[in-house]
Amino acid sequence: MDINLFIVQLFNALFFASILFLISSGLSLIYGIMKILNLAHGALYMVGAYITFTVVILWLGLSWYSMVIAYIASIAVVASLGIYIERILLKPLYNKPQDLQLLLTFALIFILDDIVKMIWGAQYRAFPTIPGWSLSVGEYQIPVYFIATILIALGVALLLHWFFTKTIYGKMIRAISYSLETSAILGINTDKLFALSFALGAGLAGLAGGVAVPLYTASPGMGGDAIVLSFAVIVIGGMGSILGAFVGSLIVGLSRVFMAIIYPVFEIALIYIIMAIILMFRPTGLFGREMRERR
Template sequence: MDISFSAVLSQIMLGLNNGAFYALLSLGLAVIFGMLNVVNFAHGAFYMLGAFAALLGLDYLPRLLGSDVGIGFWSALLLGPLLVGLLGVLIEKTMLQRLYKVDHLYGLLLTFGLALIFEGVLTNYFNVAGEPYSGKPAMLEGAVNLGFMVFPAYRLFSIVFSLLVCFAVWYLAERTRLGSYLRAGTENPDVARAFGIDVPMLRSLTYFLGVALAGLAGVVAAPIYSVSPKMGSDLIIVVFAVVVIGGMGSIMGAIVTGLALGLLEGAVKVFYPPLANTVIFIVMALVLLWRPAGLFGKER
């Protein structure tokens, strides 16, 4: 097979597309792990719920209310993460909160169980093969000619949008006063409390933020992929690998590794397609051997 330069570039664009999703999802995981010390296995389920929020708002809600207009894409982009985030807060307040003091394993088991429940319930009502989301905004229909390839406008939008969100979150956590409170509240809760910071409230806020990011990724993914109860569990393993490679808890690490691995996967698809699904895990194994704390992580 002869490989042309434009073929490689095209696959790299697709890799960037996947990488932006990986970054957005692993970012939320990294925020939750870095600040709450919770391995959030329900992250894929929240991503899936975000996509379902968009689908249900557009197709089912109007049918239920008997109205003609549903919740469009732009509103879903705001409402989806909000609803998913609130569900997250509910879970944090009633369940997760009790597990901060015990081993990681308990949080992992709880969130894994929750993920199975969400998936199971939705599998009862929806096609596992997925339902198409028809709410793609008209202005993002069609394709853009990039010279070396024709790229769908919506996918281009999803890349740019995801990167902007990633940068905004990094800025919020690392460069603002609220971010410093968040970090202080989790790194040394006793001292933070002594300074009059409401630590439980900050923790809820952190979980809200992390989970809302997953919900947001779900809404952005809805027009590209079919919305299905299994869409989260398909992705979560890869996203965990990204977080492990980047270094658990490192925000910049999650963003950079997410993008880099998406690109790597895209490149591998050109040269040896059967390896594409495995390459991320090979990298993970190598990184764990060489730097057990991950590329951007600090040894604790």
């Protein structure tokens, strides 16, 4: 592989890893704090993609300015949707068997898919072009949009780190993720923080959809592929760990893109082989810790 192709593929891999990080960090956050495996997380990502498509292509026209507005709209709409899902649908199931939460989030995939079909139709909704210009690397091109996406993901990672280590709400969420009941008996409003955590996780899925849609066409069911790989990311990185989601995304993104060049038939298998090896030696993932009961 020549160096120019390597650089281009590296940016491809980092772009892909960035999208994966934005999706899986939200998924991991929700699981780490609420112990809910949100199967509908991919559907929230899909809604984010449609919101960005609508704001940029149908309303404002393609520009950096409209992209930023669309991202904010995607985060706001999907985070609000997350609050409704958590407060109205999930909350009544907290003291019920976990199977019911799984069934509910599974059902939400189909409900959200159908709502999307009702609003935007069943056809694919594609951007006419990738926003921004491209950088030349020899005979190859790297879209500046890839670099912007990587910077967005890095920015989100830093923002999440700041939120969880420096703000009182972040610290309370970390407390809840360790022990819900102990947090509650100390006076921490666990209801409010559950809603906040779900909204934050959903908002990240919304942003991921918004960032991904110029390359990955918006379509009903687009969340399915994303969620499967995101599960691989959080199993590798460790359930509930944002750092784990970051490292897991890099592992999955780099291995998939480079394997697609080196030995394409092995592209997906490699990810699951890595996952299986990590599970054998570290069942909690690279940065996960053993999950406690909801005490």
